[in-house]
Amino acid sequence: MNKNYTPPNQGMFGQIFDTILVLVLVYSSLMLPLLFKAAAKAEDAAAAAATAVKATWESLGQNAVQQAQWIKLGYDPDKAASLINSRFDYTIDPVMLIITIVVVGGYFWFMLKVSDKEYREVIREKFDNK
Amino acid sequence: MGFWDILVYVTWSLSATMLIWMLVDAFMISSQYDEAYLMSSREGSEDEVVHGVHMDKEMT
Amino acid sequence: MASEKISSSSKPIAMLKVLNPFHIWALGVGIVLVGEFMGWNFTVGKGGAYASLIACWVIGLLYTCVAMIDSEVTSTVAAAGGQYTQAKHIIGPLMAFNVGLYLVMAYTMLCAADALVVGDLMKSGAEVMGYTSLDTKPFVVLTVVFLAWLNYRGVFATLTLNLVITFLAFMSLVVLFFSVDPLHQGVVLQHEGLLTDLPYGWIGVVASLQFGMWYYLGIEGTCQAAEEVRSAGRSIPLGTMGGMMTLLVAATITWFVAAGLMPWQYLGQAVTPMYDAATLLGSSQLQLMLFVATAFAAIASANGCINDASRAWFSLGRDRYMPVFFGAIHPKYRTPYRSVLFLVPIAISFAFTGLLDQVITFSILSGLLSYTFMTFNMIKFRKMWPLGSIHRGYIHPFHPIPAITLLTLCCATYFATFLGYGASLLSIMAFYILASIWFVLRRYKYVKRADQFTMPWPRPKGY
Structure with a gap:
């Protein structure tokens, strides 16, 4: 039977380095979408400026009950207009959708594949070389 | 200095006190105890109730 | 020097087994309940009020599958680290590393969001009392540091506190429900006037599934307490299922009250919708009650998150997936004290990035990835150790329907996030x-192979 794998011991410096590396990865992935968002924000601002007209409850399509609740919440039509008019854009970009499916699917496929290989080694050591 | 300013100072000092307390305690533990002992916990050890086959005995 | 130190003369160190099913309920519901006070309403923004209700129940079904599957595996693999330990035993090391990261990230980010809520509440409380320029930072920091300190000092006090404040926060929702005269439409509640057709059509319903997770996110964290609860095989399924029922009730009440008081466009972006609901009712007692309850819910959630994230990080360290330094247990308090301490600056820095929606999305997505993992996990678990080959504390019915349902709902939720x-x-x-590539190339070499498999099980079928 082949010998069990003996891992090297990691020094203090290596431990600190590995911890910091993971943190750097997390912060970068938090910051990354900001780049996309900055571009989208500029477009939004331009669009909002174009549609800026005097809003009334009727033009915003609010019925009597809704109007009463908006007023209780401390909103006038102008203030509420920005909330009512900001809408999500759900048009689907097929290229982006395919990229996303490939990324998520590929990630799980890669992970199951590699995990299985590593797992077989664990089981071999555990049950064969006691 | 109003109530809210004092509250902010009290909040900061409470946080600082607890943080320093934890850091000092963690440092003291490292100097008092052997590192191997602190790391000696084992998954699923010393425990007669929870794991797999052992449970049969517990249930019956 | 080393010879003076107290060393492992006697038994190895272990965490204290002091918790009961009520603590498990408090850990699970405590983490999630804040979601009923803030965050769930973003579903309304993504698809309108009816979409939110549909999302609440569809995602409720997703979590019922999660709770069923998780209860079976956890009642058999009971160890700190929860799903991470399950992945290690059933799928393999790389998956386990990823699951460990999902847990740490989901909970640490959620903890940051909770602390921000406490800060914002203090600010709006100060505004009501006439002070407009309160700095929220000290309150965010105090929340995280105080809860870390509690966690550092022992799990029993930590989760007993959670039990009390979670129960009070839940009761406040019930009181709110009865104070709006729920049986008589039009007196206080205005569903007829306020509810609109689906503003985005059915695609909005799918899109709202993403934040629908906020109604329940974190309930699966109950199994992190497996090494600290007495008879884990029984307590964890009991606490988790009980928690799930509490949350289904709480989520439905929350929707019913909020949708009957606020136009959907307002509700879809509100920071503290339940507090706003109380404000609309015009009773200062209710307002004060919801103020306190929101704070309690946020604190309970942050508390549970520190508890769960530190257990997951500790387990990663103990197996050397992460630096072994974090695998230490406090000899007096029996807590993973280094992990608790390490996560304090991380949680605070997440809170201070000011990217709340990004942090929340990261948290939700990490949760979603771990539910996707559960489907593979369950199917392999039944295949590798069929019923009867090992003892299971709990066996969930209708396998593999829950796993398939879960996978389908996960795919829909990925699509919702994409939108x-x-x-x-x-x-x-x-x-x-x-992170996975780094683990395979650089990190896995420090891991002992056979030592990872700690369950006293027979060899898995097919390996």
Whole structure:
């Protein structure tokens, strides 16, 4: 039977380095979408400026009950207009959708594949070389 | 200095006190105890109730 | 020097087994309940009020599958680290590393969001009392540091506190429900006037599934307490299922009250919708009650998150997936004290990035990735150790229907995230992919192979 794998011991410096590396990865992935968002924000601002007209409850399509609740919440039509008019854009970009499916699917496929290989080694050591 | 300013100072000092307390305690533990002992916990050890086959005995 | 130190003369160190099913309920519901006070209403923004209700129940079904599957595996693999330990025993090391990261990230980010809520509440409380320029930072920091200190000092006091404040926060929702005269439409509640057709059509319903997770996110954290609860095989399924029922009730009440008081466009972006609901009712007692309850819910959630994230990080350290330094247990308090301490600056820095929606999306997506993992996990678990080959504390019915339902709902929720948050989705996937590559190439060499498998099980079928 082949010998069990003996891992090297990691020094203090290596431990600190590995911890910091993971943190750097997390912060970068938090910051990354900001780049996309900055571009989208500029477009939004331009669009909002174009549609800026005097809003009334009727033009915003609010019925009597809704109007009463908006007023209780401390909103006038102008203030509420920005909330009512900001809408999500759900048009689907097929290229982006395919990229996303490939990324998520590929990630799980890669992970199951590699995990299985590593797992077989664990089981071999555990049950064969006691 | 109003109530809210004092509250902010009290909040900061409470946080600082607890943080320093934890850091000092963690440092003291490292100097008092052997590192191997602190790391000696084992998954699923010393425990007669929870794991797999052992449970049969517990249930019956 | 080393000879003076107290060393392992006697038994190895272990965490204290002091918890009961009520603590498990408090850990699970405590983490999630804040979601009924803030965050769930973003579903309304993504698809309208009816979409939110549909999302509440569809995602409720997703979590019922999660709770069933998780109860079976956890009642058999009971160890700190929860799903991470399950992945290690059933799928393999790389998956386990990823699951460990999902847990740490989901909970640490959620903890940051909770602390921000406490800060914002203090600010609006100060505004009501006439002071407009309160700095929220000290309250955010105090929340995290105080809860870390509690966690450091022992799990029993930590989760007993959670039990009390979670129960009070839940009761406040019930009181709110009865104070709006729920049986008589039009007196206080105005569903007829306020509810509109689906503003985005059915695609909005799908899109709202993403934040629908906020109604329940974190309930699966109950199994992190497996090494600290007495008879884990029984307590954890009991606490988790009980928690799930509490949350289904709480989520439905929350929707019913809020949708009957606020126009959907307002509700869809509100920071503290339940507090706003109490304000609309015009009773200062109710307002004060919801103020306190929101704070309690946020604190309970942050508390549970520190508890769960530190257990997961500790388990990663103990197996050397992460630096072994974090695998230490406090000899007096019996807590993973180094992990608790390490997560304090991390949680605070997440809170201070000011990217709340990004942090929340990261948290939700990490949760979603771990539910996707559960489906593979369950199917392999039944295949590798069929019923009867090992003892299971709990066996869930109708296998494999829950696993397939779960996978289908997960796919729908990925699509929901893609709608509106596609860039965040890709950048978060990039993080997990890079971390995985790093693990395979650089990190796995420090891990002892056979030592990872700690369950006294027979050899798995097919390996």
